[in-house]
Amino acid sequence: MPRYEYRCRTCGDTFELSRPMAESSAPASCPTGHDDTVKLLSTVAVGGTSAGSAPAPRQGGAGGGCCGGGCCG
Template identity: 80%
Template sequence: MPRYEYRCRSCGDTFELSRPMSQSAAPAACPAGHEDTVKLLSTVAVGGTAGTSAPAPRAAGGGCCGGGCCG
């Protein structure tokens, strides 16, 4: 189940809720009971391993079918 992050405009607290995607836009009360909250945009970090190399170059000729049919 996705987790959504919210911020309370009344007290400034941020909090997370797990809820179905179908309820992602539904209002959420802060843990202190305030109703004036806003859903925050989440960021996704994608990491890789250090030292990964680029893919090997393709064979000479390129183009469709190895370059033989693009005359």
């Protein structure tokens, strides 16, 4: 189930709730009971290996790819 982050406009507290995507825009009360909250925009980082930013090596010879590298015959 996705987790959504909210901030209370009254007390400034930030908190997370796990709820179905269908309820992502439903109002949420802060843990101290205030109703004036706003859903924060969260970012998701997808990582790889330490060489994850390097482009994948080309396969198939100088032309790259199957049809340019001579592997199709």
